[in-house]
Amino acid sequence: MTDMTTLDKRLTVEEIAGRLKNGMTIGIGGWATRRKPMALVRAIARSNLKDLTIVSYGGPDVGILAAAGKIRKLIFAFVSLDHYPLEPHFRNARQAGALQILELDEGMLHWGLRAAAMRMPFLPTRIGIGTDLLKQPELSNRVTSPFADGEEFVALPALKLDAALLHVHRSDARGNVLTLSPDPFFDELFARAADATYVTAEKIVPTAELNLPANARYNLVERALITGVAEQKFGAHPTSAAPDYQLDLKHLKIYTESAASPEAWAAYRASFVDVPSAAYLAAAGGEEAVSTLPKPFY
């Protein structure tokens, strides 16, 4: 038998937040209102961390961290709550001029993570040509094709991450993970672009229960890329972790209303952020209610 004792990667959400440092570049997986590692995001919001650079296909993860004053720089293609297209905390922060930003196209963000994953300094792309994205100093470099076409491309710099935070459905203690949702988004690339990847899992199970011969296509990345794993049931709430549970539109409404004033945010924070996870779940309606949320329409 292999000695697996040194491969126990289990941590708590607080321990994961404790491993992050001021000024880090942190990538957050998922997409808008889907499979965001929200329990980890709330732990960061509660922490003393500051001056973070956040890379995200943004949803309430960006909103909460912006409202909590954790973001120095945001690298994004959008921040949206899907059913509420405009993310109100993101808007407040942007309109106050509080965020340094690098605005990218969705595919460019993918491409920058891929460059980092391949340990390339950049990848060439046509994306951005003809747009104001290229006025940003990070996107000011061009490369010319050495071949007969001679075409000029944007040199898209690698988006190297100090840490990636992801939410998955199942994991074993060693970090063999399953992402069961119908779209894995770009979580694999976030993990490959990062020096350390921390995941929350709905459930930590014995390796055999992952049934990898049947579930291989849900196995996001090899375990060598997973640094730590915390069991956190409903860890993506209020975003969805389908098929386990769906987006909580009712909570999303409460959340959007918390951007109306500093007092509204303080009240939301007291009820839903500055609380242990059991209290969070109770405040969000309880296990039964969250497990039976209806599937939203897109």
Add this chain to the structure above:
Amino acid sequence: MSNIEFSLAELLIVAGAEAWRHDGEVMGTGIGPLPRIAVSLAKASFNPKLATTDGECWYTSDPLPPGMKVADVEVEGWSPYERVFSGLWGGRRHAMGAPVQLDRFGQSNISAIGDHAKPKAAMLGARGFPGNSIHHPNSFFFPQHTTRAFVAGEVDYVCSAGYNPARYPGGKFPAGLDLRLIVTELAVLDFRGKNHAIRVRSLHPGVSLEQVCDNTGFPLERPETIPTTPAPTAEQLALIARLDPRSVRKTVLKNDPPGIRQESAA
């Protein structure tokens, strides 16, 4: 003119569907309820080869009506975002989006109004618009036709590329830049003017050319004869009712106005 009654939303759906008529087997994406019903109509009538999704990650054999679940229809393919990007970079897609601003070059903005560093109004961010705009055909939908939407000068933040020679080395447009239709509450416009200038293609019933020009912040090319946007046929109206059984189309435009304007509003 026939005496079939139709709403403005239905007229716009029928006008929008035309965008995909000659596309063949590509991914058809209508962003927002009316463009989505429009691409559904194109697929259900003159271009059955179109591939359309549930807005999440499944291709469905028949267009999925807005507000209906993918579990209720037959799934015919998988469309995770990574595949959407790979596919669109290959050019086999035609999207109709609904930006906030558009200028005379066809450049559009969904990111920010005002100064980009500290916007007066922060919106979505550029999303996939920059990549879409230079890789596959794109059309646009405007539920409101105003000078705030069709701006003088350039849009506040260019998210999707257009026919603006100053933005390209040597003034040469990207090979994949292919802007098609603009469907608005007043008219259908296209890019078939001189050097891709925006041109009035048809006027909706009861709308005057003057009304369109007054509400556009830049000069429009005006062909000598401008047809009236074709009214929906009875068959098209029946199809639309089937493709949108929950009548989402009635909730998009304020007061769900009729398709034929009475005397143009003063």
